[in-house]
Amino acid sequence: MIIKLILVLLLGWTGLFLLKRYKASNSTRSSQKGTGQKMVACDVCDTHVPESDVIVKNGKNYCSKEHAG
Incomplete structure (x- = not known):
């Protein structure tokens, strides 16, 4: 049971990390356009x-x- 909980938390953390990284890279690209x-x-x-x-x-x-x- 504890292993499943750790796995779910690890997957959730990884997903949030990747989502934040994706959003940050998109915002820098869009701010560079047209300058x-x-x-x-x-x-x-x-x-x-x-x-x-x-x-x-x-x-x-x-x-x-x-x-x-």
């Missing part, structure tokens, strides 16, 4: 920078003020 930005290449050094950080001058993209100057 990326478009990357733009610098016309001087070809370094890719986020579109929000790029410096545009005369229709060209630059990664820094030094390259834009």
